[in-house]
Amino acid sequence: MNDDSFFSINRLVEFGMGMAVAQQMVNTMNSAMTNMHVPGAMNAMQTATPQFYYAIIDDNQAGPFSEQELSRLIADKKIVKETYIWKPGLPNWETAEKLPEILKLVALAPPPFHKNM
Numbered sequence: 001m002n003d004d005s006f007f008s009i010n011r012l013v014e015f016g017m018g019m020a021v022a023q024q025m026v027n028t029m030n031s032a033m034t035n036m037h038v039p040g041a042m043n044a045m046q047t048a049t050p051q052f053y054y055a056i057i058d059d060n061q062a063g064p065f066s067e068q069e070l071s072r073l074i075a076d077k078k079i080v081k082e083t084y085i086w087k088p089g090l091p092n093w094e095t096a097e098k099l100p101e102i103l104k105l106v107a108l109a110p111p112p113f114h115k116n117m
Contacts, residue, residue, distance in 0.1 A: 055070075
């Protein structure tokens, strides 16, 4: 019998070991890709925990505020770029202009209305 045959026991053992290694690589890659977050990709929906913020308004700590409440305060000019903001996870208070999520709210706030005469 020819040992170079595809059906020889050595070839079958090699094939089986190759499949086991390939399966381990697939499992590792699937795990890595499942845990990876790619912005804009169709990632699994994560339960968003409501974010809340504190602000220094009129020299007093105020809050907690939701994003919707912050938007109202921005529109009312009670929060400006120099206003100090803190949220859970920040080590220190930061000015509003240094927090991208606050800048997003500023960009979404409508401009003041002026009636044309």
